[in-house]
Amino acid sequence: MPIYEYEKNGKTAYYYAFEVKDTTGKRKTIKKRGFTGKKEARDAEAAARTEWLKGSYIDPSKITFGEYIQEWLDNKQDISPETRHTNNGHLSNHIIPELGHIPLQKVSVTHIERLIKALQDKELADGTVRKIYNLIHTCFKTAVKKELIIKNPFDLLDKGSKPRTSKPKIDYWTTEEVKQFLDKIDGRYRILFILAIYTGMRRGELLGLRWKDINFETSQIRISQSLKARQGLIKGVKTDSGYRSITVAPTVINELKKHRTMVLKEKLACEDYEDYDLVVCQVDGRPRALGTFDRDWKRVLERTEMRKIRFHDLRHTCASLLFSANVHPKIVQEQLGHSSIKITLDTYSHMMPNMQADAAKVLEKMLNNYS
Template identity: 35%
Template sequence: MKGHVYKRGESWTFVVDIGRDSSGKRIQKSKGGFKRKKDAETALRKILTEIDENKYIESSKEVFSSFITDWFYNHYKNRLRVTTASSREYMVSSHFIKNNPFADKPLNTITSLNIDLFLNQKLEQGLSTNYIRKMHQLLYQAFNQAIKWKKLSVNPVQDSDPPSVVKRDINIWSYSEIHIFLNECKNDRNYIVFLLAIYTGMRRGEILGLKWSDLDFNKKVIHVSRSLSYIPNGGYVITNLKTRSSNRKIPITEEVINELVKVKKQQEELKNKLGEAFGNNDLVVCTEFGHVQDPRNILRTMKRYIKLSNVTPIRFHDIRHTHASILISSGVDIVKIADRLGHSNPKTTFETYAHLLPHVYNDVAEAFENELKKNQ
């Protein structure tokens, strides 16, 4: 018999076999305090059913902060890219362990309500909805692993409700603003950064991680395969791109090639002048000594020329949006735009720039009426 109930004083207790230890000795669990024999038998049957269905979880006093630390450092972190691991490590230490109301709660007592209150707290602290949803996803993965490790029977994140992503307004430059800005920074050594951003839609990190070996002047193509990323305590490093769609070929124009050739010639002159003092990193965009360019310097330069040229203040990433909007207004197929931008799914491109496509629907009503009249 796996279990039984018995009376102990004025209350009832059940005892149940829950397995055997490494030496083969029987492990039992007991619980008392039931006022009625029927209540003890009901509780016993519940545990027996869980054991039969392999769903029984031994209660534990392990707290969340201890579990998440063990899970992240001993199981999850080594499976990630260096840059991703760094950002997730910050998330775990700064939000899951510190500033977390359920950090010291036993793992098996955390509920969906606790998760929702935690997410709402982060929302009130001003964190972006996109970042909070990443927290939600990471918590789900962690608790799911707890189930696999037989620490939990239910994932409390499953029924929690993360906030919907609030998309920022897209600000873009007009054609005239593009020309004004480029003319203003024409003689700056980082002019090529802004030219590439406007003419290719590449991300800032992709441009700063670009190497001369990635360029094919004969075929007029840029091979995008790496990015400049920041790792806490490690500085800026060149890393491979995350997804297959991000690794792409971008056709470029003769004008862009001519500007790249000028940059290459300037670098060769610096190499001859500085000799070994010039870093041999093969970077298209670099400092005067051939080292990686700090992205913050690019942002400061951009801000300065925006002020000088008196164009609409936008973020660097909005240059990418400007590039996409020009392609859309020119009637380029959305799938081709998605491929150029490195989006894994054209749906992402469409959802991001749908508001720029009103002309697509303008003739729908007339098309329907014309078709109906033709077949009267």
């Protein structure tokens, strides 16, 4: 089983090639390039021969793009179940209907341009279009590395044809709106809204918060667990910077104490109580259901007659309140759990006109002192 050498980017690389006969007796050559060592090429050749004998060998020239991207995604290990579910949805709803029938090696830049236009014609959010674009682009990069295709069609894409990126719309309540809401809201989930507004925690972090994560003596909340739609309660949060401690106001501590008293009474009254030590939970102790969360939030807004915003916008509301109080962006970054201060500044720069005005006044005062 000879292995052949060739030069790639100035370095020695290896490929295998062997002949077989198909069911009609016609000869064909099975070949694959791109191996960095002889042993790697020899092992791959042996595997290819075995697959051919089993009848499971697939000629790269015959693979459709739909077959390839589905297999690529199925074998991808560095994504969460939630991301995998979302990506599979993009495949079935948008990508495969447009490109799935085209042979992998025949997908051209024109096909990519048509896909982008089709996605935009569906009036999908800019962020969704960009995610689909990035998913396919990454898939083609892998195909090039594996030498299943010679050229990545994305490399030929005109800059003006790439999907635009725009900042997501950020909405938030004013100080007066927050006061109105807190005056109107009551019930077992009042604590959820109190924590969202005062701490800026993400939804999954709020629903995964445990009593043991709260230090009532130091008024600190430690973020170390999250509730996910498909994974349930998991140790860990969105990013490494998500592991953090938040110091909360006395108002929040008092609300937590009242809520804990209610939870303890429910625990004693419920015969089949499941104790997950959760702060925000159902009457029987189980985690709050995520399937109806958005619908329930809309009902809260209708009941309180508040201006409609997303639940996630309570996180933005927290940031807005902090910036209006001239809290330093670094502190806001740490409280929200952003991975970098750049994210905080890029997201909330429009909320900091007062800080810019204060900086101008300070500079003016400094220079006047020298004049």
